[in-house]
Amino acid sequence: MQIGFDISALAEEKTGIGQYRWNLLRELRTQSSEFSILPYGFSFRGYNQLKRVAQDSCFRRNDKKGIEFKIFQIPRRPLIMSWIFCRQPSLDFFIKNADLFHVSDNVQPPTKNPTVSTIHDLSAVLFPQFHSSKNVFVDKWRFKQIAKYASQVICVSENSKNDFLNKYKLDSDRVHVVYNGVDHSKFFPIQDLFKIQQFKTKYQLFDPFILFLGTIEPRKNVLRLVKAYFELKNQQKIIYKLVICGKKGWGYEEIFKFIKEKKLEKDVIFLGYIDESEKNLLINVSDFVVYPSLYEGFGLPVVEALACGKAVITSNNSSLHEVGGEACLYVDAENANDISDKIFELIKNQNLRKDLEKKSIMESNKFSWEKCAKETFEVYKICQKQ
Numbered sequence: 275m276q277i278g279f280d281i282s283a284l285a286e287e288k289t290g291i292g293q294y295r296w297n298l299l300r301e302l303r304t305q306s307s308e309f310s311i312l313p314y315g316f317s318f319r320g321y322n323q324l325k326r327v328a329q330d331s332c333f334r335r336n337d338k339k340g341i342e343f344k345i346f347q348i349p350r351r352p353l354i355m356s357w358i359f360c361r362q363p364s365l366d367f368f369i370k371n372a373d374l375f376h377v378s379d380n381v382q383p384p385t386k387n388p389t390v391s392t393i394h395d396l397s398a399v400l401f402p403q404f405h406s407s408k409n410v411f412v413d414k415w416r417f418k419q420i421a422k423y424a425s426q427v428i429c430v431s432e433n434s435k436n437d438f439l440n441k442y443k444l445d446s447d448r449v450h451v452v453y454n455g456v457d458h459s460k461f462f463p464i465q466d467l468f469k470i471q472q473f474k475t476k477y478q479l480f481d482p483f484i485l486f487l488g489t490i491e492p493r494k495n496v497l498r499l500v501k502a503y504f505e506l507k508n509q510q511k512i513i514y515k516l517v518i519c520g521k522k523g524w525g526y527e528e529i530f531k532f533i534k535e536k537k538l539e540k541d542v543i544f545l546g547y548i549d550e551s552e553k554n555l556l557i558n559v560s561d562f563v564v565y566p567s568l569y570e571g572f573g574l575p576v577v578e579a580l581a582c583g584k585a586v587i588t589s590n591n592s593s594l595h596e597v598g599g600e601a602c603l604y605v606d607a608e609n610a611n612d613i614s615d616k617i618f619e620l621i622k623n624q625n626l627r628k629d630l631e632k633k634s635i636m637e638s639n640k641f642s643w644e645k646c647a648k649e650t651f652e653v654y655k656i657c658q659k660q
Contacts, residue, residue, distance in 0.1 A: 278376065374654065427444075455641050603619070
């Protein structure tokens with residue numbers, strides 16, 4: 275069986291969806307001799323990046339024979355619009371020898387073959403105020419077409435599955451929960467003090483700091499986090515810096531405006547997007563991680579921080595309790611006072627922080643990309659039997 279696997283998300287910097295596609299592809303290639311993976315992608319601006327992905331050594335087997343990639347230098351936006359409104363061109367026009375497709379996370383393209391679609395979250399539909407009008411428009415169409423056309427649907431949490439089934443009418447037997455994973459070879463507690471000191475020197479991170487990881491956009495609740503931090507600084511309760519790591523999404527201007535108004539430029543440090551190879555070091559040198567998102571389908575930054583043995587403050591909403599279990603301290607994400615109170619509690623209560631750190635790695639061990647790939651393969655087999 276030949277499975278077409280969309281990697282278009284890898285044309286850009288790897289955020290949540292990109293991490294999912296990359297890690298799942300890497301694990302799927304080793305899962306079984308019953309099927310082979312045929313990765314394909316569409317991008318004009320990111321064409322060269324997709325070609326680099328295709329040449330990556332992790333997709334080479336021991337005999338140095340690689341997976342066959344099919345990369346098309348085609349602008350995605352017009353293609354997505356054509357798939358949404360015209361239901362053409364068919365994927366079969368581009369990929370001739372696939373038996374089923376694990377299609378894009380952004381659109382449900384037309385094909386005569388069975389399809390598996392992954393839903394990460396329904397935030398654009400449930401909370402349109404957190405998204406650009408373009409994303410809301412595309413996702414509304416996409417979810418309707420997934421409900422209508424997808425052979426099988428993967429949701430990355432029970433919360434996402436419930437949201438999808440509550441919003442759209444389809445047989446629940448078509449919808450499966452397959453949790454995301456974490457790469458424990460990349461995210462782990464670092465004992466090498468020389469590496470840690472090198473990293474601190476490179477980014478000038480010598481003061482103790484609280485870390486936020488994620489795209490800077492309204493849904494991630496960064497503005498409320500900064501306001502909570504400001505209250506603690508204003509009351510002279512903490513000496514910690516706040517480090518924000520992630521690429522700029524949309525609607526971030528108000529955050530920078532607030533920081534400038536409150537003269538927090540020396541206290542709130544923006545690192546931008548850092549390479550995956552350095553993220554483990556960044557988490558390790560932090561004191562703890564705060565992730566007060568307003569809605570998540572899974573919450574990769576939480577499980578990555580837990581895998582590094584860090585205490586995590588996160589929200590008591592959506593899927594985050596599924597990921598954090600008993601290893602996190604939970605807050606009301608819509609209450610800045612609660613966020614500031616929990617930050618102060620974790621700073622002052624060293625026993626609580628140590629207790630959470632002890633639980634963190636055990637909780638993260640529930641998730642792996644190998645397990646994700648095995649369970650995804652089972653969905654493929656269901657799809658094949660249809």
